[in-house]
Structures are given as structure tokens and as C-alpha cells.
Amino acid sequence: IVECRNLKKRYFQGSVPVDALRGVDLQVEKGDFVSLSGPSGSGKSTLLNVLGGLDNPSEGSVKIAGQDLSQLSKGDLADLRLQRIGFVFQAYNLIPVLSAEENVEFILQLQGVGAAERRQRARMLLAQVGLTGMESRRPAQLSGGQQQRVAVARALAAKPSVVLADEPTANLDSATAESLLSLMAELNQESGITFIVATHDPRVIAHTRRRIVLTDGQIDQDVRVSED
Amino acid sequence: IVECRNLKKRYFQGSVPVDALRGVDLQVEKGDFVSLSGPSGSGKSTLLNVLGGLDNPSEGSVKIAGQDLSQLSKGDLADLRLQRIGFVFQAYNLIPVLSAEENVEFILQLQGVGAAERRQRARMLLAQVGLTGMESRRPAQLSGGQQQRVAVARALAAKPSVVLADEPTANLDSATAESLLSLMAELNQESGITFIVATHDPRVIAHTRRRIVLTDGQIDQDVRVSED
Numbered sequence: 001i002v003e004c005r006n007l008k009k010r011y012f013q014g015s016v017p018v019d020a021l022r023g024v025d026l027q028v029e030k031g032d033f034v035s036l037s038g039p040s041g042s043g044k045s046t047l048l049n050v051l052g053g054l055d056n057p058s059e060g061s062v063k064i065a066g067q068d069l070s071q072l073s074k075g076d077l078a079d080l081r082l083q084r085i086g087f088v089f090q091a092y093n094l095i096p097v098l099s100a101e102e103n104v105e106f107i108l109q110l111q112g113v114g115a116a117e118r119r120q121r122a123r124m125l126l127a128q129v130g131l132t133g134m135e136s137r138r139p140a141q142l143s144g145g146q147q148q149r150v151a152v153a154r155a156l157a158a159k160p161s162v163v164l165a166d167e168p169t170a171n172l173d174s175a176t177a178e179s180l181l182s183l184m185a186e187l188n189q190e191s192g193i194t195f196i197v198a199t200h201d202p203r204v205i206a207h208t209r210r211r212i213v214l215t216d217g218q219i220d221q222d223v224r225v226s227e228d
Numbered sequence: 229i230v231e232c233r234n235l236k237k238r239y240f241q242g243s244v245p246v247d248a249l250r251g252v253d254l255q256v257e258k259g260d261f262v263s264l265s266g267p268s269g270s271g272k273s274t275l276l277n278v279l280g281g282l283d284n285p286s287e288g289s290v291k292i293a294g295q296d297l298s299q300l301s302k303g304d305l306a307d308l309r310l311q312r313i314g315f316v317f318q319a320y321n322l323i324p325v326l327s328a329e330e331n332v333e334f335i336l337q338l339q340g341v342g343a344a345e346r347r348q349r350a351r352m353l354l355a356q357v358g359l360t361g362m363e364s365r366r367p368a369q370l371s372g373g374q375q376q377r378v379a380v381a382r383a384l385a386a387k388p389s390v391v392l393a394d395e396p397t398a399n400l401d402s403a404t405a406e407s408l409l410s411l412m413a414e415l416n417q418e419s420g421i422t423f424i425v426a427t428h429d430p431r432v433i434a435h436t437r438r439r440i441v442l443t444d445g446q447i448d449q450d451v452r453v454s455e456d
């Protein structure tokens with residue numbers, strides 16, 4: 001469901017090239033639960049951004065659900081992202097003037113989901129990430145880990161086919177991280193949602209069947225582990 | 229060097245009170261290296277903000293280097309923070325239009341440090357957190373973990389007496405986190421800088437002699453471990 005070939009991403013620092021991705025080949029099956037780890041600066045966020053159509057590669061191609069992103073019009077790409085991809089940003093990117101609940105409902109509204117269902121789904125997801133009672137708070141009135149969980153709830157509420165999560169447990173204690181992972185595992189198994197999770201967290205990696213390690217813009221390791 | 233008594237912090241959500249701190253008593257000696265852990269939402273950031281004079285308590289008192297923060301004028305408090313306290317924010321709070329190097333030098337400039345020495349100190353700290361070659365990049369051109377390290381370098385460059393670090397390794401891989409902790413341990417032992425580190429990271433907790441656990445706005449545990 002997610003596929004890329006010879007993916008390269010080059011930034012320019014003045015005239016100096018920075019090769020964030022140096023030729024990444026990847027195929028992720030529908031229903032897979034993949035962790036993507038590697039040193040700080042190795043290209044994890046860049047890879048997720050390009051896979052999610054938020055950024056263009058310098059070379060190579062990306063296919064989501066069979067569609068080549070470079071062949072899509074701007075409108076069609078935005079549509080694909082809205083309907084098919086749930087993104088959890090490393091810096092959350094919550095809308096400061098909206099409450100937690102409104103932030104989660106925002107994407108549902110763009111998707112044309114009715115008001116009653118939006119509210120119910122948002123409240124359920126916020127409850128599932130442990131934020132019952134905090135629905136009307138704005139991001140500035142929430143702790144770092146609470147903001148992180150709103151960002152996760154927002155990505156999941158949209159019922160995407162693929163979730164690209166950039167370090168979703170970075171600011172969470174063990175118990176909260178554990179319950180978030182169980183929620184993701186449950187959605188993966190029961191709804192067939194595909195997960196690609198960039199992470200430094202060994203607990204997250206332990207929860208995944210497939211473990212990819214990125215180093216210096218290239219895949220260093222791509223192993224499948226048996227169920228334990 | 230850091231002391232608080234019966235510290236309380238109450239927010240209001242509409243008319244509903246939220247007690248983020250419910251009476252915290254703490255005494256930290258000069259040269260101590262303390263970890264502050266506890267569930268997401270337990271009050272760690274709030275405690276660091278109040279200890280660092282960035283926020284006022286609803287009740288109780290804070291003393292830094294013998295000075296009662298509530299007795300200081302606004303100017304004297306700002307001065308104390310500038311000269312004595314290094315703060316690493318959970319969300320980094322880097323200045324987007326400044327480069328990494330300029331972000332680190334910023335505080336030194338406020339402290340009146342000369343241009344040549346500012347440059348040298350900033351470069352050394354950036355090298356010590358593994359960011360050699362990235363000095364002229366702006367935050368948006370850095371990975372999450374690289375931004376986090378600039379925030380750490382900024383706090384350390386100012387040569388504070390006390391460093392209050394809010395989850396400084398959240399976005400770092402094990403090797404990078406380890407080297408950051410060694411740097412902090414070195415500054416603690418050689419320069420006598422006091423560290424209070426809010427964290428979910430077991431590796432960080434393992435590096436600290438004194439471990440405080442906060443739950444629901446109160447200190448649940450405050451233990452000293454022997455050197456290992």
C-alpha cells in the first residue's frame with residue numbers, strides 16, 4: 001500500500017548539498033506495522049514527509065494505494081492525503097486557537113463528516129488516548145505529552161488507510177506509551193490500518209513485526225520478526 | 229541552591245480549577261544531579277517553570293541561590309534568570325529566524341559576552357552536542373533531535389548555576405542521548421552546575437543520583453541512590 005523506489009531528497013544549505021535521503025527502496029503491505037528507527041538526523045522525518053506527499057523527492061517515486069504521487073494534480077494529492085493518510089507530526093502541529101476536540105474534528109469536517117458523528121468520534125478517540133475531560137482545552141493548556149496524544153487522536157479519527165507517525169511516544173511515560181501502542185495494535189489488527197512509525201523508543205520497536213533502520217539517508221536494515 | 233515550599237499551582241479551565249501542583253516541598257543542593265519523572269500531565273513542566281521563575285505559583289515560595297523569587301522586582305528576576313538559570317524547554321522555543329549558532333549566542337549577547345568569545349563558546353557547545361557543521365542552519369532546516377540539541381547547547385553556553393531541562397532527550401536515539409548525558413555529568417562534576425531534569429527516559433534516570441517522582445502534582449518519591 002506504500003511503495004517507494006530509489007527515493008532521494010537533497011536540500012541546499014546555501015550552495016552546499018545536504019542529502020537527507022540517498023536512495024530508499026521500500027514496500028509496505030496493507031496491514032503491516034512497521035517501525036522506522038535510526039540516529040537523530042538520519043532521515044526518518046524526511047522519509048515520512050515524502051511518503052505522505054507533504055514534500056517532493058529530488059529523485060525517485062512514491063506510490064500510495066497504487067497511485068504515483070508525482071502523477072497527481074495538486075487537488076488529487078490533497079484529496080488522497082485527506083482520505084487515506086493519517087499523519088502524526090514530530091512537533092504535533094496542533095492549531096493553537098482550537099480546542100483538543102476541535103483539533104481532532106478538524107480533519108473530519110474537511111472530510112464532510114456530520115457534526116454529531118464528528119463529536120462522537122473525537123470524544124471516543126480522545127478517551128482512548130487518555131484525555132477524557134480535556135476536550136475543551138487548547139494546546140497551550142495541555143502538557144507536552146497531552147498535546148502529543150491529541151495529535152495522535154487527530155490522525156486516527158480520520159479513519160485513514162495508512163498512519164505515518166513521527167515519534168508519537170517521545171513525550172510519554174511508559175504506561176501511557178504502552179496504552180497508545182495497544183490502541184494502534186488494535187486498530188491495525190481489527191481495521192487493517194497500516195502503520196509506519198518513526199521512533200527512538202525501544203518499546204515501540206518491540207511492538208512492531210517489521211523493523212527498518214535508517215542511517216544517513218539509507219536503509220541499513222529491514223527485518224521481519226516472528227510474532228512474540 | 230534550589231528550594232521550594234508548599235508549592236501550589238492552580239489553573240482555571242473556565243470556572244473549573246485544575247491543580248497542576250498540589251503542595252511541593254523540595255530542596256536541591258548545589259552540585260546535585262536530579263531526575264524528575266512521573267506520568268504525562270503530572271506537573272513536571274509546571275514545576276520546572278515555577279522553579280525557574282517563568283511562572284508564578286498560586287501558593288508557596290521558591291528560592292534560587294538564597295533569593296526568594298516573590299521578593300524580586302521584575303528586572304531583578306529577569307537578571308537572576310539570565311545569569312543563574314539555564315532552561316531547556318520541552319518544545320525547544322528556538323528563534324526561527326536565527327541560525328543554530330545565533331540561537332546559542334543570543335543569551336551570551338544578553339549577558340554582555342564579547343563577540344569573539346560568544347562565537348567560540350557557541351561553536352564548542354554545538355560540537356559537544358554533535359552538531360558540528362550545522363551552525364548556520366535555521367531550526368526549520370534541522371531534524372527534531374537536532375533542534376533539541378541546539379536548545380540544550382543554548383542553556384549550557386550561558387554557564388548557569390542551575391540547569392532546568394525539560395525532557396532533553398525525548399527526540400534522541402540512544403547513542404546521542406548517552407553522549408548528551410555524559411556532557412551534563414561532566415559539567416556537573418567539573419563545574420559544579422546543578423541539574424534538574426524532567427524526563428520519561430529510563431536512561432536519564434539511571435544517570436542521576438537523586439530521583440524524584442511526581443504524580444498528580446505531588447512528590448511521590450524522593451530517593452538518593454549510591455554511585456554506581
Ligand SMILES: Nc1ncnc2c1ncn2[C@@H]1O[C@H](COP(=O)(O)OP(=O)(O)OP(=O)(O)O)[C@@H](O)[C@H]1O
Binds near residue numbers: 018
Ligand atoms: N531544509 C533543510 N535544509 C538542510 N538540511 C535539512 C533540511 N531539513 C532537514 N535537513 C537535514 O536532513 C537530515 C534528515 O533530517 P530528518 O528530520 O529527516 O532526520 P530524523 O531522522 O527525523 O531526525 P530526528 O530523529 O532528530 O527527528 C538532517 O541531517 C537534517 O539536518
Ligand SMILES: Nc1ncnc2c1ncn2[C@@H]1O[C@H](COP(=O)(O)OP(=O)(O)OP(=O)(O)O)[C@@H](O)[C@H]1O
Binds near residue numbers: 143146239270
Ligand atoms: N493553562 C492551563 N490550564 C489548565 N490546565 C493546565 C494548563 N497548563 C497545564 N495544565 C495542566 O496541568 C497539568 C500538568 O501539566 P504539565 O505540563 O506540568 O505536565 P507534565 O508532567 O510536564 O506532562 P508531560 O510529561 O506530558 O510533559 C496537566 O494535566 C495539564 O493539562
Ligand SMILES: [Mg+2]
Binds near residue numbers: 044045090372373
Ligand atoms: Mg525526525
Ligand SMILES: [Mg+2]
Binds near residue numbers: 143144145272
Ligand atoms: Mg512536560
